[in-house]
Amino acid sequence: MTWIAVALTVAGAIPLAVVLWVRPPVPYWLLGAGLSASWVGDLMMYRSGGAWDVAYLWLPLQFGLVLMGLARTMRDRAIILFCVPALGIFSAYLSGPRPDMALTLIGSLAVLYLAEGRATLALYVYFGLGTVLYFLMAARAGTPEILVPWAAYQTCRVAAYAAFGRAVYRAARP
Amino acid sequence: MTYLATELRRISAFVGAMFRERKLESVETMLALQEVVFGLWLLAPWSSFGSIAGVYDSLAMMPEGVWGSVFALQGAIHLRAIDRRDLCWRRRFTSGLVLLWAMMLMGFLSTAPASTATPMYFLPVMGGLWCYHAHTLIAGDRRRVPRD
Numbered sequence: 547m548t549w550i551a552v553a554l555t556v557a558g559a560i561p562l563a564v565v566l567w568v569r570p571p572v573p574y575w576l577l578g579a580g581l582s583a584s585w586v587g588d589l590m591m592y593r594s595g596g597a598w599d600v601a602y603l604w605l606p607l608q609f610g611l612v613l614m615g616l617a618r619t620m621r622d623r624a625i626i627l628f629c630v631p632a633l634g635i636f637s638a639y640l641s642g643p644r645p646d647m648a649l650t651l652i653g654s655l656a657v658l659y660l661a662e663g664r665a666t667l668a669l670y671v672y673f674g675l676g677t678v679l680y681f682l683m684a685a686r687a688g689t690p691e692i693l694v695p696w697a698a699y700q701t702c703r704v705a706a707y708a709a710f711g712r713a714v715y716r717a718a719r720p
Numbered sequence: 721m722t723y724l725a726t727e728l729r730r731i732s733a734f735v736g737a738m739f740r741e742r743k744l745e746s747v748e749t750m751l752a753l754q755e756v757v758f759g760l761w762l763l764a765p766w767s768s769f770g771s772i773a774g775v776y777d778s779l780a781m782m783p784e785g786v787w788g789s790v791f792a793l794q795g796a797i798h799l800r801a802i803d804r805r806d807l808c809w810r811r812r813f814t815s816g817l818v819l820l821w822a823m824m825l826m827g828f829l830s831t832a833p834a835s836t837a838t839p840m841y842f843l844p845v846m847g848g849l850w851c852y853h854a855h856t857l858i859a860g861d862r863r864r865v866p867r868d
Contacts, residue, residue, distance in 0.1 A: 640782060640783060640786065641781060647781045647782035648786055651790060651823070652790065654819060655790070655794065655816045655819060655820075658812065658816050659815070660812070661815075670815070674815065677819060677823075678819065678822045678823055678826055681826055681827075682830055684781060685827075685830055
């Protein structure tokens, strides 16, 4: 079980590794870095002994990077740079130290609104289906029943990474 | 059995006709309106999540008012996009609609799957997915039509 958890933590680095290897256009770098923020998040959670409140530190980073990768103008990126940390603080105030809800829900909605291009499938899997499964997982936090939604969420994450890798390859070598 | 097959064929013909006649707008309007009403209901001063013990525990991780605001806002902006015939944003809001209703459905599936709320929340999820699929088809049609 520990090995599966370690493998899944390391899997979080896949999007960044693919981007570094393939060198696609700039927005994909931001998307790759954003998707890989969960790697940092998993490490932080491991260090803190499984505390959910570390998510309030890395989730704004993830949503900020992904949304900036999807934004078209510098003005939009500036708005995102201001709004996402503010939403993170608001969410921590609402739900902390329990699992985050507001930032994940509103951030995922924003990603679904803005998703376009080749990475759409990966983003829909990660922030659409993944968010629903995260919600199920968070609802069972601290109970033994967390295992099934956790496994489903991790499968969804890995599927999104695979879809992102494919999108990056196709974007770099059309 | 034959009756069932005929009925199924009729229903599928009806759905096909809806695609052809572009009745998507009315279905989408109803779904967006439902979101606004649902959001306003959650924003009302009574406690909807507290009305059925245990069932809404998972949803109560976030205050009812925030759920209500998100629903009402998404529904209202979706209605505005429908009014302005903005196909691009309508498709985007349809994906948000599916996410929101799927989360509500999961709230029930995780605590009381046998509840009548399960099929009731399942309907807007399916409706949203149907609208998204229709939007994808329309976008494909628009891409195939040569521009002047």
